[in-house]
Amino acid sequence: MKNQRNNRQNVSMKWNRRGWAMVLLLLFNYTLFAGIANAEQSTKASETKTVYLTFDDGPSKNTSEVLDILAKEKIKATFFVLGQQAESYPDLVKRIVQEGHQLGNHSYNHAYKPLYTDFREFWRQIIKTENVLNQIVGQRPALLRAPGGTYGNFDASYFEHLGQAEFIIHDWDVDSGDSKRSNVPAAEIIKGVKSGPLKSHITVLMHDGTGHSESVKALPTIIQYYKNNGYQFAALTSEVKPVQFRLAQKSKWVKAALSPEEADRMMMQDAASWPDASLSEVMNRSLPLFVRFGSATWQLNTGEYQMIRDQFYVSLRTMTSRMGGEIQWDGKQQTVILKVGDMQAEMNMIKHVAIVKRPGEENMEVSLDYVMKDGGTQLNLRDLMDIMNVKVLSYIDDGQKREVTVE
Numbered sequence: 022m023k024n025q026r027n028n029r030q031n032v033s034m035k036w037n038r039r040g041w042a043m044v045l046l047l048l049f050n051y052t053l054f055a056g057i058a059n060a061e062q063s064t065k066a067s068e069t070k071t072v073y074l075t076f077d078d079g080p081s082k083n084t085s086e087v088l089d090i091l092a093k094e095k096i097k098a099t100f101f102v103l104g105q106q107a108e109s110y111p112d113l114v115k116r117i118v119q120e121g122h123q124l125g126n127h128s129y130n131h132a133y134k135p136l137y138t139d140f141r142e143f144w145r146q147i148i149k150t151e152n153v154l155n156q157i158v159g160q161r162p163a164l165l166r167a168p169g170g171t172y173g174n175f176d177a178s179y180f181e182h183l184g185q186a187e188f189i190i191h192d193w194d195v196d197s198g199d200s201k202r203s204n205v206p207a208a209e210i211i212k213g214v215k216s217g218p219l220k221s222h223i224t225v226l227m228h229d230g231t232g233h234s235e236s237v238k239a240l241p242t243i244i245q246y247y248k249n250n251g252y253q254f255a256a257l258t259s260e261v262k263p264v265q266f267r268l269a270q271k272s273k274w275v276k277a278a279l280s281p282e283e284a285d286r287m288m289m290q291d292a293a294s295w296p297d298a299s300l301s302e303v304m305n306r307s308l309p310l311f312v313r314f315g316s317a318t319w320q321l322n323t324g325e326y327q328m329i330r331d332q333f334y335v336s337l338r339t340m341t342s343r344m345g346g347e348i349q350w351d352g353k354q355q356t357v358i359l360k361v362g363d364m365q366a367e368m369n370m371i372k373h374v375a376i377v378k379r380p381g382e383e384n385m386e387v388s389l390d391y392v393m394k395d396g397g398t399q400l401n402l403r404d405l406m407d408i409m410n411v412k413v414l415s416y417i418d419d420g421q422k423r424e425v426t427v428e
């Protein structure tokens with residue numbers, strides 16, 4: 022828990038299909054472009070502050086009390102449940118759903134070693150839990166929380182595989198500290214929450230599993246604290262940008278080898294159990310992506326790009342060579358130097374930020390959202406466009422064709 026890091030700053034506007042549509046609208050008026058940065062900031066300031074309370078390791082006997090408190094306060098929350106517990110307390114799983122809260126998957130039995138030394142076991146537990154929840158409430162939740170959080174437990178391949186299967190992985194901003202040891206007193210839990218940052222969106226980690234009666238005691242005060250600070254409460258949804266810890270430099274676990282092909286095969290066997298998965302969505306994954314720029318068209322095939330929750334992530338190496346540029350890796354600084362023409366971008370992969378330099382121009386800062394795939398970096402296409410200082414003209418994804426036109 023001590024190792025937890027802050028998630029990357031959420032400086033970028035959510036870049037989904039609506040995002041692209043918005044850009045198209047804005048393009049009708051080029052003069053608006055200069056104002057985007059300011060406009061984004063002012064929207065942020067007036068945005069409602071939101072707390073996402075999350076309860077892990079349940080359901081247990083404590084869960085009904087947590088639900089009573091939430092009902093009394095008229096607020097919604099998210100429960101990352103264990104499959105094993107759900108089997109023991111099916112009625113509480115039903116109550117969570119009936120009362121409008123969100124269910125998430127937290128593995129079947131929470132046993133770190135088997136879960137984190139072999140992705141096969143992690144996958145097996147996630148699917149097993151899904152099947153349990155599907156039996157009880159007919160839901161296969163897309164939201165997933167790694168037992169113990171992702172930091173030091175997940176490596177890039179876990180993110181990659183689970184992203185492929187369209188799970189949405191949520192870590193947290195504020196750890197209430199209620200699972201540091203057994204029976205952490207309520208006063209200490211409240212103190213833990215109050216020492217957390219008060220930013221516009223906060224995901225708070227709490228527990229409603231066995232042995233967490235002190236968390237129940239602390240809950241009313243925690244709710245009051247956020248209310249006093251002007252927050253509204255909400256359950257997580259698939260629309261909420263998840264808080265994710267950065268990849269640790271070193272994993273706590275030695276993981277069993279698993280080739281991407283084997284992982285794909287294994288996951289495809291359970292494709293029917295993927296959250297919200299339909300076969301057409303799965304088939305869709307194999308479409309190439311075309312990026313049109315002037316008279317040039319760059320084609321990215323499966324493996325060179327991927328779509329994660331409506332956002333394109335493109336292979337940095339492939340795109341750079343297609344654009345006639347080059348990349349160098351400065352391992353010491355954890356920085357990738359990207360050069361295309363007279364543009365140079367210093368991409369700090371740890372800080373998730375690029376400094377873009379062009380002769381005669383002021384340096385520009387671009388936030389970086391990327392994923393690792395097969396040892397290569399896949400950068401959010403939108404961020405790459407920002408670095409290249411090009412604008413999106415149109416975007417087609419009609420199930421037959423995926424094409425982005427830029428200028």
Ligand SMILES: [Zn+2]
Pocket residue numbers: 077078127131167168169
């Ligand atoms: Zn847990």
